[in-house]
Amino acid sequence: MKNMKPKTVLVTGAARGLGLELVRHHLQRGDHVAAWVRSSGPALEALRSASPQLLVMQADISRTVQVRQAADTLKQHWQQLDILYNNAGIYRAADLADLAETDLDQLSSMYEINAVGALRVAQQMLPLLHDGSVILNVSSEAGSLGQCWRKSEYAYAMSKAALNMGSLILSRAVKEQGIRVFVVHPGYLKTEMGGPGATDDTAERAACLAQITLNPQKIPADRIYIDHLGQPLPW
């Protein structure tokens, strides 16, 4: 660990769940980490007390002004960004309902976070990205058109499918600059979002995602939508 050059790493949605574990993983590696949160929590504050290389910043990724302000603050600390995890996202269990009972007015607010949020952050951070930088957008198998099995959850699945498309376009746009973009299904995580039926250990999956961002060259250049092990998923 000590011989590895520290990375600069930005994680959104970092106060709990997968985001918190990504922060913890990279701090343990000795990296410099910016944790973006809507509001911090005790676990992140404990890390902040113990880790001088951790910056905690407030940003609701559905608000362009807040994202821009957080990005401007980060640019005062760092000249470049090596790894961006667009992790923040929301889910509503109430969407496990027939179309007749689905509140379609909620769809656009979920879209603003799950689909557009990642692009908002990437847009502001582009000036700090460089040849070798990696963007990992946390999506879901729910965003796959090719293997869709659902009969409900319109808002979540549609928002993640849109994130997949945004990620694909971005990956093509920044390819010449040597920036890799991945869009990843992390598994069925034991987090607040995953709920009681979840099967996958969140810290273990955070470590898997870090393997991807730290070793992007191990994944074929045309492979963008992947699982936590870097295996391709059907768009």
Ligand SMILES: NC(=O)c1ccc[n+]([C@@H]2O[C@H](COP(=O)([O-])OP(=O)(O)OC[C@H]3O[C@@H](n4cnc5c(N)ncnc54)[C@H](OP(=O)(O)O)[C@@H]3O)[C@@H](O)[C@H]2O)c1
């Ligand atoms: N859990 C699963 O089984 C599963 C499966 C597939 C994909 N995913 C994806 O994995 C990612 C992480 O999920 P998780 O399981 O760790 O969920 P989680 O425990 O619910 O955590 C989600 C995080 O996103 C933050 N967030 C939500 N809306 C935000 C906004 N507008 N601006 C900034 N931050 C916001 C939350 O902040 P607050 O604390 O302020 O609410 C929270 O820190 C999500 O993108 C999710 O869709 C999860």
